[in-house]
Amino acid sequence: MSHVERGTFTKGVYAAASEIGASHIAQGMPCQDACKTGEGRGWFPYTIVAVADGHGDQRHDLSDIGAATAVEVAVRELSNSWHHYKLYRKSFHDFFCYDAGRRIVRAWRQAITHCAETAGVTARPGRSVYERYGTTVQVAMWANGYVLMAKVGDGEMRFSSDGISLQNPFVAPSDLDSQTTHSLAMKDASRVWQTAVYPEPAPGGYVFVSTDGLSNSFPTDQDYNAYVQQLYNVVETHGLEAVSRSWPSWFSSYTHAGSGDDITAGMICFGLGEDERGKQHDSART
Amino acid sequence: MIQQGHEVVSAISGEKITVGRKLGEGGQGRVFTGRRPDGTNVAVKWYNDVQATPDQKRGLLHLLKHGRPSGAAGARFVWPIDLVEHQADPCFGYVMDVIDMKRFAELGEVWAGIKPAPSFRAMARISAKAAESYRKLHLDGFCYRDISSGNLLFDPTAGDVLICDNDNVGINGQSTAQVLGTMEYMAPEIVRGEAVPGTKTDLHSLAVLLFQLWIWHHPFHGRMEYDIRSWDLPAKKRVYGETPVFIFDEDDHRNELPDDPEYDTAKLRWSVCPKPLKRMFRRVFIEGVERPEARPMEGEWQKLFRQLEDSVVTCPSDRAENIWDGESSEVVCWHCRQTFPLPPKLIFKQGSSLMLDSTAKLRYRHVQAVDEASGGDQTAGEIVQNPKKPDIWGLKNLTDVSWRMQKQDGTVREVPPGQAATLSHGMNLTFNDGATAYVTS
Ligand SMILES: Nc1ncnc2c1ncn2[C@@H]1O[C@H](COP(=O)(O)OP(=O)(O)OP(=O)(O)O)[C@@H](O)[C@H]1O
Ligand SMILES: [Zn+2]
Numbered sequence: 001m002s003h004v005e006r007g008t009f010t011k012g013v014y015a016a017a018s019e020i021g022a023s024h025i026a027q028g029m030p031c032q033d034a035c036k037t038g039e040g041r042g043w044f045p046y047t048i049v050a051v052a053d054g055h056g057d058q059r060h061d062l063s064d065i066g067a068a069t070a071v072e073v074a075v076r077e078l079s080n081s082w083h084h085y086k087l088y089r090k091s092f093h094d095f096f097c098y099d100a101g102r103r104i105v106r107a108w109r110q111a112i113t114h115c116a117e118t119a120g121v122t123a124r125p126g127r128s129v130y131e132r133y134g135t136t137v138q139v140a141m142w143a144n145g146y147v148l149m150a151k152v153g154d155g156e157m158r159f160s161s162d163g164i165s166l167q168n169p170f171v172a173p174s175d176l177d178s179q180t181t182h183s184l185a186m187k188d189a190s191r192v193w194q195t196a197v198y199p200e201p202a203p204g205g206y207v208f209v210s211t212d213g214l215s216n217s218f219p220t221d222q223d224y225n226a227y228v229q230q231l232y233n234v235v236e237t238h239g240l241e242a243v244s245r246s247w248p249s250w251f252s253s254y255t256h257a258g259s260g261d262d263i264t265a266g267m268i269c270f271g272l273g274e275d276e277r278g279k280q281h282d283s284a285r286t
Numbered sequence: 287m288i289q290q291g292h293e294v295v296s297a298i299s300g301e302k303i304t305v306g307r308k309l310g311e312g313g314q315g316r317v318f319t320g321r322r323p324d325g326t327n328v329a330v331k332w333y334n335d336v337q338a339t340p341d342q343k344r345g346l347l348h349l350l351k352h353g354r355p356s357g358a359a360g361a362r363f364v365w366p367i368d369l370v371e372h373q374a375d376p377c378f379g380y381v382m383d384v385i386d387m388k389r390f391a392e393l394g395e396v397w398a399g400i401k402p403a404p405s406f407r408a409m410a411r412i413s414a415k416a417a418e419s420y421r422k423l424h425l426d427g428f429c430y431r432d433i434s435s436g437n438l439l440f441d442p443t444a445g446d447v448l449i450c451d452n453d454n455v456g457i458n459g460q461s462t463a464q465v466l467g468t469m470e471y472m473a474p475e476i477v478r479g480e481a482v483p484g485t486k487t488d489l490h491s492l493a494v495l496l497f498q499l500w501i502w503h504h505p506f507h508g509r510m511e512y513d514i515r516s517w518d519l520p521a522k523k524r525v526y527g528e529t530p531v532f533i534f535d536e537d538d539h540r541n542e543l544p545d546d547p548e549y550d551t552a553k554l555r556w557s558v559c560p561k562p563l564k565r566m567f568r569r570v571f572i573e574g575v576e577r578p579e580a581r582p583m584e585g586e587w588q589k590l591f592r593q594l595e596d597s598v599v600t601c602p603s604d605r606a607e608n609i610w611d612g613e614s615s616e617v618v619c620w621h622c623r624q625t626f627p628l629p630p631k632l633i634f635k636q637g638s639s640l641m642l643d644s645t646a647k648l649r650y651r652h653v654q655a656v657d658e659a660s661g662g663d664q665t666a667g668e669i670v671q672n673p674k675k676p677d678i679w680g681l682k683n684l685t686d687v688s689w690r691m692q693k694q695d696g697t698v699r700e701v702p703p704g705q706a707a708t709l710s711h712g713m714n715l716t717f718n719d720g721a722t723a724y725v726t727s
Binding site: 094095171 | 308311312313315334336394397398399400436468469470502507512516517518519547548550551
């Protein structure tokens with residue numbers, strides 16, 4: 001079971017893909033990851049890539065729906081608010097940093113409440129119904145000269161301003177609470193919405209997002225970083241369209257060889273075209 | 287764009303600074319490490335082209351000319367030290383001190399569980415120091431304009447404070463509308479377009495920030511915000527500017543907190559918030575939104591938070607920190623809900639008091655006139671237990687001047703530096719500068 005979305009925007013290309021984990025196939029379970037992209041054209045274009053990782057396990061037995069709802073809601077809320085704030089850059093950034101977490105968490109809960117009521121799903125004793133749908137969410141958005149990134153819970157994001165350097169905007173919680181996975185189902189979810197805002201990178205720059213099914217396939221952070229950089233080199237040569245078409249089969253081989261978990265990744269690349277336009281950008285860079 | 291290895295030149299000192307690795311990046315530009323010719327490390331903020339305007343440069347030069355505000359209160363500002371330029375780049379930047387990002391936290395990092403949450407005592411210290419520093423800034427004729435949680439860094443354990451992003455600091459009353467700040471921190475009269483940023487409006491922003499530190503919530507995010515479907519600019523204007531209603535207003539329930547688990551943390555934290563602080567929040571967010579003159583001044587905040595720090599009492603059953611409200615004769619522990627009696631307290635001549643809890647610290651501000659350079663925050667005395675008789679407590683003199691104690695029966699004794707005065711009901715203490723206090727249970 002795989003899912004791929006991709007598209008182009010005025011500054012480049014974007015894509016996202018999910019692939020079911022080997023262990024989930026073995027257990028006859030659904031993919032508990034989800035991804036969704038969104039874009040706006042015209043005078044005020046924007047691009048959004050959202051990924052979510054349902055917690056899985058028995059306490060979160062409906063987290064596949066939770067994750068699908070999370071990316072749906074995140075893309076919708078950000079697109080709508082972009083339309084409200086697009087004329088004022090700072091207002092949109094403030095919305096993204098100070099309000100979007102709260103609004104997305106709330107919209108997710110409303111959608112889940114509706115979903116649970118329709119399906120006759122009830123909470124476990126002493127627990128909230130949201131817990132059964134528990135999921136993370138991560139978003140990367142390009143709009144009006146900036147890249148905005150945010151997340152609730154686990155998962156990795158990387159930003160490259162030039163196609164060579166790589167930074168992690170969200171350094172993992174040191175030793176503190178490293179056991180607790182943050183989740184949209186937590187009552188304090190809107191407070192754990194972490195954000196980072198960067199100026200739009202030069203052609204050659206990119207944003208990479210993945211659920212931890214991918215990062216856990218690598219022994220160390222350095223290995224994961226090296227993978228992301230290598231992946232970008234392949235994208236530069238073959239174009240994101242071709243690469244993202246291969247993602248499901250690549251991810252499938254990683255999950256069979258490694259974590260066994262579902263794998264989802266998304267990418268926004270600046271200065272690249274539909275296919276092998278990487279070369280074009282190479283010449284633009286020199 | 288400058289990068290690692292480049293050399294930038296300080297406009298005022300003429301020093302060449304070698305650019306090192308990138309420390310971070312924000313909406314306005316990038317921050318690098320830098321090395322001065324004498325080998326010391328600095329941080330270099332380099333603006334991106336949208337931000338590198340002549341106005342920004344003028345503002346920076348003004349801040350440089352004035353220099354960092356003086357004393358302990360001023361030292362908390364991560365003030366621009368020099369303007370820097372590079373011959374091949376039309377943009378510019380400034381030099382500042384390097385911040386220890388491991389030690390200092392933003393409130394958002396605490397909320398996200400990345401950094402530890404400060405204790406009551408640490409929150410009181412952070413709040414008092416923030417208020418003291420903004421007071422100093424205002425006295426120097428500046429206004430901050432963009433007070434927000436992202437600009438206040440604190441050490442969650444020790445309660446120390448740093449105020450960053452000072453490049454947007456403006457001259458009081460002369461601020462252009464360009465730097466309006468973040469709407470959720472903005473005074474209602476600015477949101478309504480009736481005022482420009484200044485000291486009075488900073489006082490509102492400071493109060494919002496303090497409220498967030500203590501309650502982990504926004505003072506106007508209640509029913510009104512909850513019921514708004516489309517959180518757009520007109521909606522924000524309504525909630526922050528046109529009809530700002532405090533969520534804990536006991537007479538006006540329009541904006542009380544909805545019955546939703548989202549609000550549990552705010553409700554819990556408000557329920558354990560010390561009464562005098564609740565009164566202050568009510569004043570600033572109820573009277574203060576109508577009449578900016580009614581807003582508590584920084585000095586009032588500072589006095590309140592110092593008193594709160596001095597009112598910390600530890601629960602004997604679980605060691606949880608509580609704050610005595612200044613009224614009750616016993617304390618109900620917020621953590622285990624058990625009631626425990628108050629320890630003795632030291633009452634100072636000016637009326638303030640220090641709970642003689644085992645964790646209490648007597649500070650220089652208690653025992654002598656505060657000098658600007660130090661701020662009076664260093665420890666002047668601490669509570670010690672008699673090793674042979676654990677139920678006897680003493681106040682150890684950590685200053686370098688002798689104190690004088692007079693017991694209730696009239697006997698007088700010296701308390702030389704390094705020694706402790708055994709605490710007994712009714713005793714009088716005379717400190718360094720002749721400041722006096724007595725012990726009462
Ligand atoms: N003086 C400093 N010492 C060490 N690191 C710093 C210093 N100043 C900034 N940084 C690092 O650089 C990052 C970017 O700082 P900057 O002030 O440019 O942006 P910001 O505060 O994140 O965003 P914005 O400027 O849009 O408010 C910070 O998050 C911090 O990690
Ligand atoms: Zn207790």
